[in-house]
Amino acid sequence: MANAIELVGITKRFPGVIANDNVNLTVEMGEIHAVCGENGAGKSTLMKILYGMQAPDEGRIMVNDIEVKLTSPSDAIELGIGMVHQHFMLADQLTVMENVILGSEPMKRGIIDLAGARRHLTEVSESYGLTVDLDDLVETLEVGERQRVEIIKVLYRGADVLILDEPTAVLVPQEVEELFHNMRDLKAAGTSIIFIDHKLDEVLEIADTITVIRQGHTVATVKPGDVTAHELAELMIGSELPSPQTTASTVTDEVALTIDGLTVLDIDDRAVVDNVSLRVHRGEIVGVAGVEGNGQTELINAIVGTEPQSSGTITLFDNDISLASVAARRGLGLAYVPQDRHQEGLLLAAPLWENAALGHHTRPPFAKGIWFDREGARARTEQIRAAFDVRTPNVDVPALALSGGNQQKLIIGKEMISDPKLFIAAHPTRGIDVGAQAAVWQDIRDARAAGLATLLISADLDELIGLSDTIVVMLRGRLVAILDPAEITPRDLGAYMTGVAVQQGAA
Ligand SMILES: Nc1ncnc2c1ncn2[C@@H]1O[C@H](COP(=O)(O)OP(=O)(O)O)[C@@H](O)[C@H]1O
Ligand SMILES: [Mg+2]
CATH class of the missing domain: 3.40.50.300 (P-loop containing nucleotide triphosphate hydrolases)
Structure with missing residues (x-):
């Protein structure tokens, strides 16, 4: 099968730190590929490079098996790559619809075709079950809804490779289930998804392939069926995960x-x-x-x-x-x-x-x-x-x-x-x-x-x-x-x- 994305030997240096050190990542067409690793491992940097926001110091980027040069996110969008960031980037004062079409307003005879935009947008959100009221002000939305708007915004621009940077960090379990449901629908429709996460159970549930990054290096690429959560944790941090467990009760009568x-x-x-x-x-x-x-x-x-x-x-x-x-x-x-x-x-x-x-x-x-x-x-x-x-x-x-x-x-x-x-x-x-x-x-x-x-x-x-x-x-x-x-x-x-x-x- 063709590869949707191939990152080869990506290196990115910042003053005092190598965020990515010869990282390789191959994402097959139509798969959900999880990239996991601790905070600071270099996941977001790698994704920003793939999205054209940052230039790598070394390495090559292939999209559909063809080498490309990305100088800005609009290059990435042009190639069908869309990204939902860790910190949302919506304008609070605008409505859902205004946020989605912002920067890619559909024009008809020199004016913005709002009716057309609304139709297209409704189509996109309904076909993936991403429900949200188009006329709500973004500032009134809960976190889960904001995220849905970000995803719709990316799909609206025709992405067939979707990058989700730690999408579950802000969601409750039911919203995570909903997101996973949406991700499976997107995958069924042929979208390739790169999914950043550090929660092992989630990664094991949703991913077709998992790439683990530690301190800027690719540590392993594995199939979820071939590893336990414990092994994945060890790959990520080199030791067992800490637990929130409290000890004996200290509750007083006061x-x-x-x-x-x-x-x-x-x-x-x-x-x-x-x-x-x-x-x-x-x-x-x-x-x-x-x-x-x-x-x-x-x-x-x-x-x-x-x-x-x-x-x-x-x-x-x-x-x-x-x-x-x-x-x-x-x-x-x-x-x-x-x-x-x-x-x-x-x-x-x-x-x-x-x-x-x-x-x-x-x-x-x-x-x-x-x-x-x-x-x-x-x-x-x-x-x-x-x-x-x-x-x-x-x-x-x-x-x-x-x-x-x-x-x-x-x-x-x-x-x-x-x-x-x-x-x-x-x-x-x-x-x-x-x-x-x-x-x-x-x-x-x-x-x-x-x-x-x-x-x-x-x-x-x-x-x-x-x-x-x-x-x-x-x-x-x-x-x-x-x-x-x-x-x-x-x-x-x-x-x-x-x-x-x-x-x-x-x-
Ligand atoms: N713009 C930047 N300038 C300087 N250092 C950065 C910048 N972006 C990321 N870094 C550093 O690069 C490393 C990797 O960061 P990042 O890619 O955000 O990791 P992750 O997404 O896995 O948490 C970290 O040490 C971070 O502090
Ligand atoms: Mg990050």
């Missing part, structure tokens, strides 16, 4: 967070959080499971204070914080890791010491009276860097210079270092590599042992089951089940999350 009858209404007066009651004790991790869009985000926002509640009370130890400002809640010991590092957690262009001050800038060591204390901020950031193993040349580099894992360690460090009483962690290890993931798990376990009360929202069910002392399930705004993580499998949990399984008397 209630840290009390939520009673909490209801949050959306702009249409629909209850997105519907009469939720919940307790989190000192030393306890309560995990919140749920398919994205079932009220978890609004629940967190109500606790943090960024979204008003319509009824119910929230109490932190003895303080009713239902109406308190975000700053007042933080002052009482609330720490928060937001679900989207890039939109909420960091100022990407600002230096690390400025980022470390986010949410804490009115208090020492960041403030001296009414003034921001730069030296205090820098010293505190140095402390965080050491205690939470944030790998960076110095604290003056901008946040965007750090890998996702190190950005997350900075966020968790700046929250943990102020000895909080309640920790709200939303997807704390989403999209970060296994090493950083293990470090974050350890930070959360250490804080639990020291008495911190934690509310953990995660789409990674192994993480949720491994770390939590108690799991509650949210469905359509309500708590529909309270489960013991020691007695539940990810599969059973998924059944509660989708409403297939129902717990008597819970809601």
Whole structure:
């Protein structure tokens, strides 16, 4: 069979690092080819080279067995290669349709043919079961929907080689299943897919062929039937994967967070959080499971204070914080890791010491009276860097210079270092590599042992089951089940999350 893509001897050097060192990759026509490897292994760089975004220092690129030179993504698109990036690149202020046609507007007699675009777009999205409302503003979409828009955008441009860079990192299991379903349909229609991922079970489920990259080198190309997850892990990182498992219970009788009858209404007066009651004790991790869009985000926002509640009370130890400002809640010991590092957690262009001050800038060591204390901020950031193993040349580099894992360690460090009483962690290890993931798990376990009360929202069910002392399930705004993580499998949990399984008397 002909090869859709062949990368031969690709080498790419950046100052101080060889991102790709003589990498080879052969993708057959119509196959799903997984490229896996730890963060920093060189996967995205290789894909950017194939997509014409970066020029290789050495090596050759063949498309349909013909050598090509790519000087920009438009060259790649011309050859039928499309890429969905790790970080989405949509314009928030535009609609789905505007985003998709942006840059390739179909013209008819000198004007944009919107009706034609709509027809074509509907055809593309329907034929692959990629449902999304074309007139929604992108800023209103959930992560899974944004990703669908990115995929549609690529298909709309006629891609027959689709590059997906870590698409599952941002999805819940049901969305992953949906994505896999879409990928299988695309494959059946003849599309070749290059799928970047570092989750072994997913790779083994979906891939026809797997290429493993480690520290810029191609380590192996294998068939999923010929390797176990364990062997694949060893190929990727050279040792066994860390596990989120917690040890003995540290749950105390002292209630840290009390939520009673909490209801949050959306702009249409629909209850997105519907009469939720919940307790989190000192030393306890309560995990919140749920398919994205079932009220978890609004629940967190109500606790943090960024979204008003319509009824119910929230109490932190003895303080009713239902109406308190975000700053007042933080002052009482609330720490928060937001679900989207890039939109909420960091100022990407600002230096690390400025980022470390986010949410804490009115208090020492960041403030001296009414003034921001730069030296205090820098010293505190140095402390965080050491205690939470944030790998960076110095604290003056901008946040965007750090890998996702190190950005997350900075966020968790700046929250943990102020000895909080309640920790709200939303997807704390989403999209970060296994090493950083293990470090974050350890930070959360250490804080639990020291008495911190934690509310953990995660789409990674192994993480949720491994770390939590108690799991509650949210469905359509309500708590529909309270489960013991020691007695539940990810599969059973998924059944509660989708409403297939129902717990008597819970809601
Ligand atoms: N534009 C760049 N400038 C400098 N270094 C880079 C750049 N892009 C990637 N790197 C470095 O190259 C290595 C591989 O990165 P990347 O391809 O993003 O890995 P992966 O996608 O497997 O996580 C990393 O050490 C990264 O820091
Ligand atoms: Mg990458």
